[in-house]
Amino acid sequence: MKNLRIIVIDSDDLTRKTIRTHVSGIAGVEIIGESSDTTTGHRMIRQQKPDLVVIEVGGLDDAGMRLAGDVHQESPQTAIFVTSAHKNPDIILKAMSSGAKEFLLRPIELHVLTKAVEKILRDPARGEERGRLRGRLITFFSNKGGVGTTTLATNTAAGLVKEGFGPVGLVDLDLQLGNVASFLDLSPKYTVYDLVAQIEKVSPETVDSFMARHASGISVLPEPRTPAEAEAITPQQLTRALEVLRSSYNFVVIDTPKGFDERTLEVLDCSDDIFVVSELSLPALRNLKKCLDVFHDLQINKDRIRIVINRYDPRGVIRVEDVQSNLGFEVYWKFPNDFLRVMNGINTGTPVVTAPEESEAAKSILQFCRKLAGKGEEEFSDAARGRGGYLKRLFGKRED
Ligand SMILES: Nc1ncnc2c1ncn2[C@@H]1O[C@H](COP(=O)(O)OP(=O)(O)OP(=O)(O)O)[C@@H](O)[C@H]1O
Ligand SMILES: [Mg+2]
Secondary structure (H helix, E strand, O other), rough: OOEEEEEEEEEEEEHHHHHHHHHHOOOOOOEEEEEEOOHHHHHHHHHHOEEEEEEEEOOOOOOOHHHHHHHHHHHOOOEEEEEOOOOOOOHHHHHOHHHHHHEOOOOOHHHHHHHHHHHHHHHHHHHHHHHOOOOOOEEEEEOOOOOOOOHHHHHHHHHHHHOOOEEEEEOOOOOOOOOHHHHOOOOOOOOOHHHHHHHOOOOOOHHHHOOOEOOOOOOEOOOOOOHHHHHHOOOHHHHHHHHHHOOOEEEEEEEOOOOOOHHHHHHHOOEEEEEEEEEEOOOHHHHHHHHHHHHHOOOOOHHEEEEEEEEEOOOOOOOOHHHHHHHHEEEEEEEOHHHHHHHHHHHOOOOHHHHOOOOHHHHHHHHHHHHHHOOOOOOOOOOOOOOOOHHHHHOOOOOO
């Protein structure tokens, strides 16, 4: 069985060191991360999905207690130990109702810690959870409307299935104005709202029953029926729903609205790959630059961010090389401009990748899917970094 992976969130350097030294000595256990603050710790937990987190709690409603509650909601399979210097029964009760499996009094007695960790190690449910599928969450995002985010999300989902990388779930998280279902000409029975409303009862085995099946083979979950339903969905519910979905599909492809609302930020935070869609126009590139600055401020790991250019035409006056050098980011993919086929695809509910007629657009998307799934397509051939000319008036050089 795989090692028990632990993350420790504790403001005290010495306590973290003691826990690390001690539990690393237990066979089958490894510390995969630690942090002195809850915000960084939370991000780490979301990205690494440990088996166990050890969280310091200082009071009834401090950041540690809230973190325990959030982790329990977002990934119930992660065990939580709370450590606290307070023996107050209210704090103990609150910690337990926030999902803590153990309450360890500080200073932590090492034999108590060992016993608690060994109990988790022996838990028969652990192997089952660890053996579950953990699909890849890929999100298409843009902070400029109309650049093709939905087109690329739907085609990528269909392309992944066509190339044999399924099962694939496609989820419309453009909660207010989503149109994935209409792009695919589906009238689904259930929506994202229905899934999150039932989330406590849904398992990886049952989640597919909420999804509509498109002829291409994708399982689709559309946007809520009404703005009121869309508004009722919380970021925490979405995270939980995405966790269940990724235990059921190899890829979960997400379409998002333009811009940074709280729920979209949450989804970006959980995503393995963030495809930021742009086109080679000055307004779109200006927004792309703003978007990358926001990601930088939010400390979103650069490795997860992939810029894709849609409606690419090599005859355009803006060169990809200039964009790359000015942004300090490689362009991961260029999708050709093919308005007629893309539009016909949308109007017939048939993504270009599944249309009977072969097209450059379809070829490009399928190649992109193979690269995404790690099936050795060549890296972008013209990634050479040229020197930007007039684009300099738009972009300042990024500092990392
Ligand atoms: N590669 C392409 N070539 C030509 N036209 C395209 C391409 N990709 C998308 N389009 C067209 O661009 C338009 C907008 O596409 P889409 O709805 O996917 O964008 P979006 O970014 O999701 O927009 P919104 O902000 O409304 O969510 C559509 O009419 C579509 O046909
Ligand atoms: Mg869209």
